[in-house]
Amino acid sequence: xxxxxxxxxxxxxxxxxxxxxxxxxxxxxxxxxxxxxxxxxxxxxxxxxxxxxxxxxxxxxxxxxxxxxxxxxxxxxxxxxxxxxxxxxxxxxxxxxxxxxxxxxxxxxxxxxxxxxxxxxxxxxxxx
Numbered sequence: 651x652x653x654x655x656x657x658x659x660x661x662x663x664x665x666x667x668x669x670x671x672x673x674x675x676x677x678x679x680x681x682x683x684x685x686x687x688x689x690x691x692x693x694x695x696x697x698x699x700x701x702x703x704x705x706x707x708x709x710x711x712x713x714x715x716x717x718x719x720x721x722x723x724x725x726x727x728x729x730x731x732x733x734x735x736x737x738x739x740x741x742x743x744x745x746x747x748x749x750x751x752x753x754x755x756x757x758x759x760x761x762x763x764x765x766x767x768x769x770x771x772x773x774x775x776x777x778x
Contacts, residue, residue: 651778652683655748659763660772661724663706666748667766670755675730676762679752680712680721680743683776688714691743694736696721696753701729705765709754712743724766727756 654660659667664684668677685691693713703709703723710721733752735742743751767775 652681652686652776653748654682654769654773654776654778656769658748659724659766659768660775661722661766662775663722663724664776665722665724667724667762668748668752674759675755675757676725676727677752678709678724678754678756679747681772682747684719685744685747685751688712688719689716690714691740694740694743694753696732696736697729699729699732702727721753723756725756725758725762727758727762729754730757731755 660681664681666679666681670677691712691714694710696710704726705723707723708720709723712719712721732754736753745751
């Protein structure tokens with residue numbers, strides 16, 4: 651059973667969004683469900699700081715032993731930080747997707763929660 655945290659927001663494509671102490675910056679990564687479906691992650695192609703994207707725009711790819719999948723932006727915004735550890739330790743996404751395996755931090759504008767699933771809705775979406 652996938653770990654789904656109550657204080658995060660989710661997309662049907664299995665990305666999550668986590669609030670930070672700065673209300674204009676959020677953390678984005680893939681869910682425990684997603685990493686479990688992908689299997690062992692061996693490589694991530696993430697954007698550079700300063701990259702901008704719209705909601706549901708592709709912001710990178712994740713390569714696993716089983717498959718390569720695109721990453722879709724759950725919010726519109728500008729990348730302000732990339733997790734530097736993922737270059738050498740992509741497996742952090744498997745071992746700690748909500749902690750050390752975060753992917754990017756994004757500066758957002760406005761109500762970024764609009765259109766995202768809360769934990770209850772995401773659990774239903776993945777059949778838990």
